[in-house]
Each structure stands twice: as C-alpha cells, then as structure tokens.
Amino acid sequence: xxxxxxxxxxxxxxxxxxxxxxxxxxxxxxxxxxxxxxxxxxxxxxxxxxxxxxxxxxxxxxxxxxxxxxxxxxxxxxxxxxxxxxxxxxxxxxxxxxxxxxxxxxxxxxxxxxxxxxxxxxxxxxxxxxxxxxxxxxxxxxxxxxxxxxxxxxxxxxxxxxxxxxxxxxxxxxxxxxxxxxxxxxxxxxxxxxxxxxxxxxxxxxxxxxxxxxxxxxxxxxxxxxxxxxxxxxxxxxxxxxxxxxxxxxxxxxxxxxxxxxxxxxxxxxxxxxxxxxxxxxxxxxxxxxxxxxxxxxxxxxxxxxxxxxxxxxxxxxxxxxxxxxxxxxxxxxxxxxxxxxxxxxxxxxxxxxxxxxxxxxxxxxxxxxxxxxxxxxxxxxxxxxxxxxxxxxxxxxxxxxxxxxxxxxxxxxxxxxxxxxxxxxxxxxxxxxxxxxxxxxxxxxxxxxxxxxxxxxxxxxxxxxxxxxxxxxxxxxxxxxxxxxxxxxxxxxxxxxxxxxxxxxxxxxxxxxxxxxxxxxxxxxxxxxxxxxxxxxxxxxxxxxxxxx
Amino acid sequence: xxxxxxxxxxxxxxxxxxxxxxxxxxxxxxxxxxxxxxxxxxxxxxxxxxxxxxxxxxxxxxxxxxxxxxxxxxxxxxxxxxxxxxxxxxxxxxxxxxxxxxxxxxxxxxxxxxxxxxxxxxxxxxxxxxxxxxxxxxxxxxxxxxxxxxxxxxxxxxxxxxxxxxxxxxxxxxxxxxxxxxxxxxxxxxxxxxxxxxxxxxxxxxxxxxxxxxxxxxxxxxxxxxxxxxxxxxxxxxxxxxxxxxxxxxxxxxxxxxxxxxxxxxxxxxxxxxxxxxxxxxxxxxxxxxxxxxxxxxxxxxxxxxxxxxxxxxxxxxxxxxxxxxxxxxxxxxxxxxxxxxxxxxxxxxxxxxxxxxxxxxxxxxxxxxxxxxxxxxxxxxxxxxxxxxxxxxxxxxxxxxxxxxxxxxxxxxxxxxxxxxxxxxxxxxxxxxxxxxxxxxxxxxx
Numbered sequence: 001x002x003x004x005x006x007x008x009x010x011x012x013x014x015x016x017x018x019x020x021x022x023x024x025x026x027x028x029x030x031x032x033x034x035x036x037x038x039x040x041x042x043x044x045x046x047x048x049x050x051x052x053x054x055x056x057x058x059x060x061x062x063x064x065x066x067x068x069x070x071x072x073x074x075x076x077x078x079x080x081x082x083x084x085x086x087x088x089x090x091x092x093x094x095x096x097x098x099x100x101x102x103x104x105x106x107x108x109x110x111x112x113x114x115x116x117x118x119x120x121x122x123x124x125x126x127x128x129x130x131x132x133x134x135x136x137x138x139x140x141x142x143x144x145x146x147x148x149x150x151x152x153x154x155x156x157x158x159x160x161x162x163x164x165x166x167x168x169x170x171x172x173x174x175x176x177x178x179x180x181x182x183x184x185x186x187x188x189x190x191x192x193x194x195x196x197x198x199x200x201x202x203x204x205x206x207x208x209x210x211x212x213x214x215x216x217x218x219x220x221x222x223x224x225x226x227x228x229x230x231x232x233x234x235x236x237x238x239x240x241x242x243x244x245x246x247x248x249x250x251x252x253x254x255x256x257x258x259x260x261x262x263x264x265x266x267x268x269x270x271x272x273x274x275x276x277x278x279x280x281x282x283x284x285x286x287x288x289x290x291x292x293x294x295x296x297x298x299x300x301x302x303x304x305x306x307x308x309x310x311x312x313x314x315x316x317x318x319x320x321x322x323x324x325x326x327x328x329x330x331x332x333x334x335x336x337x338x339x340x341x342x343x344x345x346x347x348x349x350x351x352x353x354x355x356x357x358x359x360x361x362x363x364x365x366x367x368x369x370x371x372x373x374x375x376x377x378x379x380x381x382x383x384x385x386x387x388x389x390x391x392x393x394x395x396x397x398x399x400x401x402x403x404x405x406x407x408x409x410x411x412x413x414x415x416x417x418x419x420x421x422x423x424x425x426x427x428x429x430x431x432x433x434x435x436x437x438x439x440x441x442x443x444x445x446x447x448x449x450x451x452x453x454x455x456x457x458x459x460x461x462x463x464x465x466x467x468x469x470x471x472x473x474x475x476x477x478x479x480x481x482x483x484x485x486x487x488x489x490x491x492x493x494x495x496x497x498x499x500x501x502x503x504x505x506x507x508x509x510x511x512x513x514x515x516x517x518x519x520x521x522x523x524x525x526x527x528x529x530x531x532x533x534x535x536x537x538x539x540x541x542x543x544x545x546x547x548x549x550x
Numbered sequence: 551x552x553x554x555x556x557x558x559x560x561x562x563x564x565x566x567x568x569x570x571x572x573x574x575x576x577x578x579x580x581x582x583x584x585x586x587x588x589x590x591x592x593x594x595x596x597x598x599x600x601x602x603x604x605x606x607x608x609x610x611x612x613x614x615x616x617x618x619x620x621x622x623x624x625x626x627x628x629x630x631x632x633x634x635x636x637x638x639x640x641x642x643x644x645x646x647x648x649x650x651x652x653x654x655x656x657x658x659x660x661x662x663x664x665x666x667x668x669x670x671x672x673x674x675x676x677x678x679x680x681x682x683x684x685x686x687x688x689x690x691x692x693x694x695x696x697x698x699x700x701x702x703x704x705x706x707x708x709x710x711x712x713x714x715x716x717x718x719x720x721x722x723x724x725x726x727x728x729x730x731x732x733x734x735x736x737x738x739x740x741x742x743x744x745x746x747x748x749x750x751x752x753x754x755x756x757x758x759x760x761x762x763x764x765x766x767x768x769x770x771x772x773x774x775x776x777x778x779x780x781x782x783x784x785x786x787x788x789x790x791x792x793x794x795x796x797x798x799x800x801x802x803x804x805x806x807x808x809x810x811x812x813x814x815x816x817x818x819x820x821x822x823x824x825x826x827x828x829x830x831x832x833x834x835x836x837x838x839x840x841x842x843x844x845x846x847x848x849x850x851x852x853x854x855x856x857x858x859x860x861x862x863x864x865x866x867x868x869x870x871x872x873x874x875x876x877x878x879x880x881x882x883x884x885x886x887x888x889x890x891x892x893x894x895x896x897x898x899x900x901x902x903x904x905x906x907x908x909x910x911x912x913x914x915x916x917x918x919x920x921x922x923x924x925x926x927x928x929x930x931x932x933x934x935x936x937x938x939x940x941x942x943x944x945x946x947x948x949x950x951x952x953x954x955x956x957x958x959x960x961x962x963x964x965x966x967x968x969x970x971x972x973x974x975x976x977x978x979x980x981x982x983x984x985x986x987x988x989x990x991x992x993x994x995x996x997x
Contacts, residue, residue: 027854028853028855029856030855031654033658033661033665034894035662042897043897043900044900045629045631045895045896045900046903047903050910050911053983054983057917057921058910058914060913060920062913063932064798064799065932068773068800069798070797070798071804073797073902074666074669074796074801074901075898076669076670076894076896076897076898077893077897078898078899079894079895079897081895084894084895085634087894088641088887088891089638091658092638092639092655093655094653094654094658095652095654095656096649096652096653097639097642097643098639098644099640099643100639105648110643113643118642119601120600121822122633124613125607125609125610125611126607126608128625128820128821129613130619130623130625130821130957131623131821131823131825132619132621132960133611133614133617133823133957136612137611137612137613137614139610140606140609140611141607143607151591154588154590166681167878169879169880170681172877173877180722180723203869203874204867204877206872207867207871207872207876208877210872210874211720211876211877212723213723216872253579254579259584284589285580285585285586286580286585287586287589305553307642308642308645309641309883309885309887310641310647310656311881312826312880313681313828313880329719350599350602350603352610363964363965370719370722371716372716374682374685374716375682375685375713375813375824376622376623376824377823378824379825379826380825381820384604387604388604391592391600394591394592395591395592395594396593396594397594400552401552404554406576407556407561407564407573410576411567411568426579427570455651455652460649466868480553480554481555482555483560484564512651515651516652516654517654517856517857518851520851521849521851522859524849524850525847525848525859525861526861526863529862530849531661531664531675532664532674533661533662533665
C-alpha cells in the first residue's frame, strides 16, 4: 500500500503531488520541534550542588581520566518547564486516542483503560520498589506477581505462568525458545526445524520463528475462514517443531475444528502455540490450557486494559502446559512459605496471610529454564494495572467483557453487511473483517481512501489491509466499552462513506481534510530518510549534497 | 465492574438486530468438548475495595530509607512535569501510529527522542526504542551478526550479568556462539576488560565485541583501545552505556562504537520493580537497514505541511514476515516519551549536574568507607557512579543493614564467586551526605 497509488488533490499548482518532496521550499510546521524552543541558559529542573564535605572527601579518590571525557556537551534542548509542558500538550492534541473517541482498530483491543489502574501503578510502595531489593523488602511486589500469575492460570487453564516477556511478540519468542528447549530435551532439536503458521497469522509469528532459527511453512485457510485441516495434516510430520495459531483467528472467527487441530499436532509430537491476541473474545468460554494447547501469550495491554501508550509498553506473559513448565524463563516469583489456597482466600478479601513468604527463584533452581528473556521479572507496572483490572471485574465482569465485545462486533457485522462485502458471513467473535473490494472495483475507492475519510469524522479507522488473505481488508474491533450510540454513529459514518464511494469518489480521495496534516508522502520518507533533527551547522552540508544530487 | 455501558434494553436491541435470542448463541461455534468448565475467579470489587487491596500490597513492600542499590536500575529524581506529560490520555491511550494523520503527537515525540539519543551517543541514527537495555543489547549482537555475516559474538564479563543472560537466551535461537572476555578480577586488579584479551578473541570469525561503559562494577573502560581491538579483523564494537553518564563521558560515536545500546530507565522512569523501562539503540546510517525496531522519519503532505511517519518499514515483521530483521512489533513509546520529556526538562546543564553529583557522591562514599577502615575498594581503576567495595563478613552485614532499612548495594558474590564479601554500591543525585553517614554508621554498628 503506498500513498502514491492514490495521489490527493494537488494544491501547489506544480502538477503531480509530492513532485519535490525534499526541495528547497519552506514547509509549514504544525508544531515546532522542542529544539526550536531552546535558548542557552533556560531550564526546567535544577539540582542541588554537592556539599563541600562531599567534594573534599571525593578528592581522595581517582579522578575521571581526562581522555575518557566528552569534548562538547550534548545539544539537548534548554527550555522552561512551562514551554516544555505546552509543547508536549500541544503535541498530545495532534493524537487520536481512546479517551478522545472511538478506536475500532482490529486485533488491538482498544478498550477503555480504567483510571484506578493508573492510580494503583503510581502508589509509591510499588512505583519505588527496586527490582533487586532483598526479597524481605519486596514482599508486596512478589505477592502481586504471584497472585496475578494465579489469576492468569485460572483464566487460561494453564498450570504455570511466567510474567517476564515484555510484549506479545516477546511472549512468542519465549514460547518458541521453550519449544526448542523441549525438543532438545528429547533429542529432537535437529530434526524438528519447521513451524507451521496459517496464512491469516500476525506477521510476528513467522518473524519469531525465524529469530529462533526455525523455517516457516504457511498453511492455507479454508472457505469458512478456519485452517485447512487436510493441508495441516499433510504438513505435520517428524520435522514439525510447532504450530502457531491465533484463536479466535485474525478473521475474528473461532476455529471450530480446534479439537482436531490439536489432536493432529499432538499426534505429530509438535508443540501447539496459541497467539493470545484475541483472548478478549473468549473469557470464561474457552480455556486454551484445558483444550490442549502447550503455550499461549497474554497481551495484558489488550485483554486486561493496560494503556497502549502510543505503541508500548505492553506485557506478554506466557502460560504453559505441564510438559513445558521446566523451560519457563527464570526467575519466577514463588510462594516459599505458606499455603497457596490460604493466601488466595485471604487476598480475595483483601487480607495478607501471616507467615506467608515469597521469594524469587535462585539461579539454577530450574536447570532446564531457557533463562532470562529480559532484565528483572517483567513490566511490573503493567502487572499492577492488569491485577487491578481483573480484581475490579471479577469472574462476572470478565465474562461480561467477552459477551459484550462479541455482541458489539456481531451488531456491526449485521448493520454494515449491506454496504460492504463480508468474505466470511458467519457469527464472529470480538472483531469482524469486511472487504472494500466492491468499492475498489466499482468506484476505484480503496480501503485506504475509506480509512482516511473515517478520520475526517472523528473516528480512528479499523485495521486495514490485514489479514493479508482478505482483499482490501477492513478489520473492525469495537470492544465491549463502546456505547450503542457510538456503534450506531459508526454505522452511520460507514454508510455515508459507502454512499460517497458511489456518488463522489473524488471527495474520498482527498480525505482527510480536517486532520492536523493530510496524507503524508511515505515513499520519499523512505527514499530520503530524515530520522533526526539536524542543527544549523549540520544542515548546510546536507542541503548542498541534496542540491548537487538533484 | 466490567466498564461496559450496555443496558438491558441495549442488549435486546443488539440481539434482535443480530437475530439471536441470547448472547450464548454467539458462542455456539465453540465446540462442546472444549468449552470452559471452570472460571473460578474472585468476585468483582468496587473502586474503594480494589484500592484497599492494592494499598495492602503496596504496604507489604518496605521501601528502604537509604539505598545504594543500582546494578542496572537507578533511583533518580523523576520530575513532576515528566509524570504530567506521560499521564496525558492522548499519549497514553493511543496505539502504534498506523494512521499518521491522527498520530503526529506520538510520531513527532519519537522523532525528538531519536534526535536526543543521537545527540547523547554521537551516532547517526537511533531506533524508536526497545523493551529494555538488555534486549536492545541482545538485538544489537544479532544485528552485528547480520552486518558481518558472522555467527560468533564476544562479550566482556564486566557486562552486567542480567544483560549477558538475556544475550545468551537470544543467541540460543539462531545458534550464535558467545565467547567471554574475562575481566581482570584478580586481587589488586583493575576490574576492567583487558585489551589484549579482547584483541586475542576478536579474530575474523567474530561479529562484535560487547563492552559496557561504565562497566557493571562502575569502572571506566579504555573504549578507544577496545574499539581498535574489535575493528582489527572487521568486527564491530557494541557499546552498552548508562545515559546520564554521557553528560560527562565521551560520546560512543567519537570512540568508534558501531552500535550503542542503553537502559533508558535513569531518564525519568520510575523503578517500578524492574519495568516498564526502555532500551535505547543507536548506530551508523550505513547499518540502518539491518537495525531492528521502529523508526520515525519526517516527510510532507500535499499541502506542504511537515509531518512524521513510520519509515523504512521494509525491515519489519508486518511487511517482511519471516524475512524481518526482528519480530519486534511495538516500541516502548510511553517510556521513550518519558525519556524525551526528562532530557528536555533537565537540558544539557541539568544532565551534567546529575552526572557530576552521582560521581562525586560515589567517591565521597568510597572515601568515607575506606578512611573509617570499614572496607576497601576491590578494583584499582577509576569509576563513575558505582563502586565495588569489599567489606569483611559482607553477607551477614548486608542482611543486618537491610533489617534497618539500609540497602548496602548489590551482593556481587552471587554472580561472581571470586568477588566474595564484595558489595556494588551505587550513588545518584538523590544520594545525600546523610545517606553516606548512615551507611558508614551501619557498617560500624555491624562490625
């Protein structure tokens, strides 16, 4: 997909749009860089001076060697605190966000992020806890992680959980490393070199397989949006290390042959990996551990409402079957003294358990562990938020999450089916995938045009052009937290745009018109990368180079 | 409390539109045989109840009154304005900027982050960030393998044990071999990476030499000589740095580093028991196509307005799938924003003050302990803001001080058996003269 395929109207009077992307003309700037507000001597924060006592005493120790010191200071901006705050506040106002409007970005679960979770993460007792504090000082941090792992076990049906992976893709990496370690422990590491991945999968699945040294085999989907079982059976063999499958799939469809899929994988001696990106659809309805999966990552930033942060931080804990438990990353937080049932019962009613003691595993305690996948024990601040969310919801709330997420997606499915093609017209789970092929073939309006027109109506567009197997895909995930009025407004917008595709396609090609900037020239951004601010003494050389080259 | 807005009437209307009698009908596609048989979670809590539970857990932690713990995570001032910036809903509740027209806030802040990381490190290009310093370093090692088409990497044992552990995990996948360069930990030794040992390892089969500056023990490595050793047979130098130290120490780009990584936590990110943090990575422009992670670049729209987009995406998993440079999908955008706001708030002068105070207090601490005969520096080399000190009977005294709310640094013997009775003590701008006195008094009292 390239912006150049559908050039917006040219207002420069120079013919084709973007004809001179890096030319000499002055660009209009929406918000200047923070560097532009800099003036020598301005500052936001000050620090105390070292005392005379400290300075005098320090002299007795070796000095910093002169040849290791920096010549010129880094040119960081020098700004007042107020100017700093205004700059970032103005930048923030250029963003769309959940807290501003509807954000039905498929596969990303852009649900409301409750504010009490933020309150909890900032509690000084938790936020100021050092990851290497002696266990005796960190009992709260350890207990919270132990409790969250216990809750995730119950939600997923897996007997063991590690919270360590920092993101969903990191959980996948952890899962595939455990797969390798498992096969190695059975003397089959060399033989099992292939990972099977459906053609509807997230790009992270094959990329992860490569990082672990596996070869990826792509399995086609069937006519109903499920996996082609015959093709899967044909591909499975003594060289298969694992199957990575998303369930519900990226088409928003629950794999109704899952029983047969798992039986076939198990019979071939391979590991069954579930990409848990879509867990939001099946809470209380399907437990992957019970069904026979070996490993799944949770996206705490999707299912359990931790903020997406503009693209992280997330958290990607993994749950595993008994046969993979020895290989989990280390160290795990453990309850080393006390009865687990009693600790759980007490935490249920907000009480600590006298005599209970938690500790991190000691190095080498689980010799088959794949080791560490990151520093310390994980994105703890996300654990605090997810724990708060799960406890706020409880069992009934989490069931309602999935019920309402699925109901909302099905509501949009039936309400929009008259205006857009539905490649898989069946009950969906938390998201529904439409195709804009009718609009493209009949009116030359692409899904990209539709997305940009949605922007003009104050709504974030769905995920577009994914999954790859759907032509001109529009992947809509409304989540459970959007009111019926919001859903109806979206239906209205999508109908209006489908109408405009017929009556005024050029209008859609000009969109968006109301956003801080219009469609951006991605092609020249990649051709002539400008990836950092250049100071005046640097830019002279650069423009001379460009002029010479053109 | 499910945070769901639907009334009974809403449910009815939606079910009627869909043409099913109940929500259960929407789950009929889950085969009976695999439906959940249990879901035994605690009942829902009201806000005041859940606050009670979280306050209980927070109170179970004992935040020490005095702490010299560092070893990879550091207690610095987190300016209030930084928390204000990252608390903005428009940043916190947005996602990866797939639609640049409504994501200019996130995109421009990442561009500013990349610019500041380049300034600090003296490098030409910086990624939009990684999970943490350890994963950034492991990814840098794999990047060096791709750039040199070699399958072995060398790492100094004076690189943090956590980082080396993550490196080992990442390298186990593609089968990259790790060679260790033993730091000089002998009695009276420097505590540094020996240049001749590094040079001996760096033959023409080794992709890179990974060194930390200041190293895990706080010692200042001879980076120029180590860079020469790495380059002698076509290898690369991967330099893992501490970002506040770069206010005073030579920029890695100036001493010949090829890839620079850092744990960005000291730049305004709370300790939060180990995460979320942010990994920094910077390199030379001629390596950019092998660089993992997101990149933001500037461009323009048709109306002549400057704007920012995710760029050079042909390296990434959502385009390249199994041929991608890494499986990394998101960055740590909100933590990168915290670092950007922090560096803007302190500026070059504030960052220098942080670095100066940290290093003065480290020397003040070492001098106080040595002059009182309570312990001795374990290594001879100059150090920055962390110092290894040998204290007789250290395990017992470390535990006894923790009981009094004083964390006397990080016990080194756990990862380095040859460093018995040796504590790694870290100082920052928050370390006061009183803290140093408390430590000395505590060591005196536990003799």
